Amino acid sequence: MKGHTGRVALVCLLGGLASVGPARAGDQASIERGGYLFAAGDCIACHTDQKNHGAPLAGGPALATPFGTFFAPNITADPENGIGRWSEDDFRRALREGRGKGGEYLYPVFPYTSFTGMTDRDIADLYAYIMAQPASPQPNRPNQARFPFGFRPLLLGWRILFFRAGPLQPAADESADWNRGRYLSEAVAHCGECHTPRNFLGALESGRAMAGNPDGPDKQKAPNVTPDPETGLGKWSLEDIEYLLDTGIKPDGDVVGSGMADVTRGTGKLTKADRHAIAVYLKSLPPLRATGK
Amino acid sequence: MKFRGRTIGFLVAGTMLALAGGYAVAADTTPAEIVKMRHDHMKDDIGASFKAIIDQLKTGMPDKKIVGDAAAKMAAMSRELPKWFPKGSGPESGVKTLAKAEIWTTPDDFKAAADKLTVETDKLVQVAATGDVAALADQVKATGGACQGCHKPFREPPPPAN
Numbered sequence: 001m002k003g004h005t006g007r008v009a010l011v012c013l014l015g016g017l018a019s020v021g022p023a024r025a026g027d028q029a030s031i032e033r034g035g036y037l038f039a040a041g042d043c044i045a046c047h048t049d050q051k052n053h054g055a056p057l058a059g060g061p062a063l064a065t066p067f068g069t070f071f072a073p074n075i076t077a078d079p080e081n082g083i084g085r086w087s088e089d090d091f092r093r094a095l096r097e098g099r100g101k102g103g104e105y106l107y108p109v110f111p112y113t114s115f116t117g118m119t120d121r122d123i124a125d126l127y128a129y130i131m132a133q134p135a136s137p138q139p140n141r142p143n144q145a146r147f148p149f150g151f152r153p154l155l156l157g158w159r160i161l162f163f164r165a166g167p168l169q170p171a172a173d174e175s176a177d178w179n180r181g182r183y184l185s186e187a188v189a190h191c192g193e194c195h196t197p198r199n200f201l202g203a204l205e206s207g208r209a210m211a212g213n214p215d216g217p218d219k220q221k222a223p224n225v226t227p228d229p230e231t232g233l234g235k236w237s238l239e240d241i242e243y244l245l246d247t248g249i250k251p252d253g254d255v256v257g258s259g260m261a262d263v264t265r266g267t268g269k270l271t272k273a274d275r276h277a278i279a280v281y282l283k284s285l286p287p288l289r290a291t292g293k
Numbered sequence: 294m295k296f297r298g299r300t301i302g303f304l305v306a307g308t309m310l311a312l313a314g315g316y317a318v319a320a321d322t323t324p325a326e327i328v329k330m331r332h333d334h335m336k337d338d339i340g341a342s343f344k345a346i347i348d349q350l351k352t353g354m355p356d357k358k359i360v361g362d363a364a365a366k367m368a369a370m371s372r373e374l375p376k377w378f379p380k381g382s383g384p385e386s387g388v389k390t391l392a393k394a395e396i397w398t399t400p401d402d403f404k405a406a407a408d409k410l411t412v413e414t415d416k417l418v419q420v421a422a423t424g425d426v427a428a429l430a431d432q433v434k435a436t437g438g439a440c441q442g443c444h445k446p447f448r449e450p451p452p453p454a455n
Contacts, residue, residue, distance in 0.1 A: 051446075243351070246434070247434045248437050248438070248440075252340060253343035255441050257450065261441040261445045
């Protein structure tokens with residue numbers, strides 16, 4: 001009997017440890033991995049109003065699109081205005097399926113079309129990181145979707161036409177670098193969301209992947225990053241691309257100054273190996289002439 | 294010591310050149326000429342110097358003299374940079390320019406961003422003289438950050454053709 005009580009006590013103790021002690025240690029590693037993905041994905045750029053010194057992740061500046069003006073919401077752990085009540089499953093559903101906590105369809109201005117490619121583990125790590133950041137009660141600003149896009153159920157049609165849920169499956173016949181580069185470029189860093197042109201319904205034109213977008217977010221022009229020698233990165237070495245991702249400095253001594261300045265602040269935190277992988281992947285793309293207008 | 298003399302020489306020469314440029318601006322110069330002048334400065338002086346440093350860095354064995362000279366030129370030019378943006382040479386002039394109106398509507402922010410380039414390029418000059426490649430790489434990155442710190446808020450993104 002005594003032995004039994006002891007075992008129960010031990011089990012209780014272990015149970016308690018599992019939910020506090022060792023779990024915390026596990027969380028810490030997860031949070032760190034999540035922070036890395038967070039930098040690669042440049043979540044800050046849309047979800048923080050940096051220009052007005054807004055609280056981190058408490059909601060972004062206006063993002064003008066042909067379908068209206070959108071405000072990336074508060075994604076801090078605040079239970080009222082943030083995602084504090086979201087479980088990891090809720091979070092995964094948003095990234096993997098583009099659906100909110102209530103199951104509603106999210107606007108693809110949130111690039112779930114790319115994030116869907118992420119692995120479950122990476123999504124869990126990202127969730128751990130975001131939940132570990134300071135909460136802010138900042139209220140969300142309502143989106144100003146153009147008619148008729150304010151009616152979310154319409155997004156179902158768009159999804160049927162343009163959305164394929166992930167995760168991204170590695171290509172067995174390609175190198176580890178290439179696969180890692182594709183994963184980072186296509187899923188986590190969602191490069192195509194700016195660098196691939198969109199059709200009249202705002203979906204990425206997969207046949208013109210990374211060929212540049214003259215109508216990027218906030219009317220910024222995103223250049224061709226395929227290896228086309230005239231209008232793309234054809235004359236750039238792998239090292240040139242890696243250096244740009246590290247520093248934001250182009251081979252001609254100029255710097256990227258628009259949205260890409262934020263992106264390179266994130267990619268500058270990646271490992272050299274990961275920047276190399278992205279460069280390898282970009283150089284492997286079919287060279288396409290820049291998307292003109 | 295020899296190096297320091299050269300640096301000062303560059304600073305003086307750069308300042309004099311830029312002053313000469315400054316006087317030209319003060320005279321009857323059209324906005325189009327001003328835009329071309331600053332574009333040339335940005336590209337041929339600051340950009341080309343920075344490229345020279347980066348090219349050296351990418352060799353893995355940067356030449357101290359090339360890097361030091363280029364850094365000194367950038368530091369000198371950074372002090373002149375605000376003068377390349379006289380009132381009336383922005384987008385309202387009708388001349389095609391990537392300079393944003395915010396340069397003149399938030400002059401203190403613009404000045405602070407320009408000063409930051411001076412701070413970082415002065416450090417670049419110092420680091421270049423030490424021959425420490427890792428420190429140089431870090432300082433080049435910091436300098437690039439200073440470029441971005443001004444280009445992001447104050448320059449329209451250039452056309453996408455690379």
